[in-house]
Amino acid sequence: MPKITYIDLDGAAHTCEVANGLSVMEGAVANGVPGILAICGGSCACSTCHAYVDSAWLARVGAAADIEDATLDLANERRPESRLTCQIQMRPELDGLIVHVAKND
């Protein structure tokens, strides 16, 4: 199964198996990665699943759609590599993805 490594706010790495088709947010929640809150349940409404995509993966992950882009404006410390993890679907070419959890509280 493909893997994602989540780096939490304390710098700890959580490498988790995440099935294709699940969102990067769902992978974090199912594995108890701290800091990915996802209070809206993946509806792209709240920005509490915000993470920074590791620079090596940015091109493969791609850019945020308009609604996500607007929602990210609510996120803490938005950066160019900011994404809402509920909007990234796991797929074969993202096997090995690294994301850094943002401050979501």
Place this chain on the structure above:
Amino acid sequence: MPPIVVVGAGQAGLQVVDSLRRGGYTDALTLIGDETWLPYQRPPLSKKFLLEEMDPARLYFRPAAHFSKQDVTLRLGVSVTRLNRTTCELTLSDGSTVHYDRLALATGTRVRTLPVPGADDPRVCYLRGLDDAVRVKARLVETSRVVIVGAGFIGLEIAAVARALGKEVTVIEAQGRVMPRVVAPLVSAYFQRVHESHGVRVMTDAQVQAVVNSGAGLAVRLRDATEIPAELIIVGIGVVPNTELAAAAGIICDSGIVVDEFARTNDPAIVAAGDCTRHRNTLFAEPHRLESVQNAVDQAKVAAASLLDVPVAYAQVPWFWSDQYDVKLQMTGISTGYDELVLRGVPESGAFSVFYYAGERLLAVDSINRPVDHMVARRWLLAGTKIAKHSAADVAVDLKSVI
């Protein structure tokens, strides 16, 4: 001050528990919920969960291991039948008792049931919890004709899903327009057109008189004697706050457990949060009861702070959303008492916002596929920013520049 007990394992109850642990509370902590599922995300129940192949476990907020790691005692599948404030004791439906030193009530709401003859037919369903959603989903598979009673958010979201699944859908609304309780008439009109364009039959000003089960099959009978055939009837006519436990224990309730801006009830050892509360928010003069993720989460944080004796007043802008087809409705503020609507964009384009004003004061904004308007409005409402009506109406004005 141990132990702390939280009654209700929905979004608010879970947030109280999380915030207590994050806030440094390390003593005994128990979360009691009457459903057998781990705490789960409710918003997808009327949307993605109904539409797609999806394991219910995907909705869990946290894996089971999280609770043991956090040293939270979960008591699931049991309800609290009695609250004794003299002995600080809860009696559970399995006969056991739980002692608390401080207590958080996050008892949520339950569905309002359809008060007409025949509504006890098993093909009449509601959607509130995961068990309901599992049932509705299974019934949808074997159904081609769905009648939805109530054109609120839940009813309309289910209508959209049912159409996407290829069902014949009729929506029956007692009042004169869809979503009558919360949005302006022009927003209602827009959503009615959207549903009709997707093939939903929307009937407004239509009162359900009975559910009839004749030889010809199941049907909804209206007051004017019209009968609408159905194989499945889904009722979404609102919810009732679960206040009985609190009220029986002498906690003040008024269509909701009454709490102040610190989420405190009239008992200093008891806080309450979420859909079940009639609460104070320092941004508003009047108390509110809100059914939303935002309120559940933000008020739960306030409740936890009070339990930790570091009180923080509740001062958050309400927000809400609804997904129907490819239309995202985002709402912020509270529009009650508005005297003027300002339209930004044109409904025919499929992307517009409605600004609700009282005099020159902005009260609320509903955005349809205009997420930037919504996000900016949330910031304005929190900061009390004045936004001139002509700026709101002018799509050439970059709202992000108005800070």
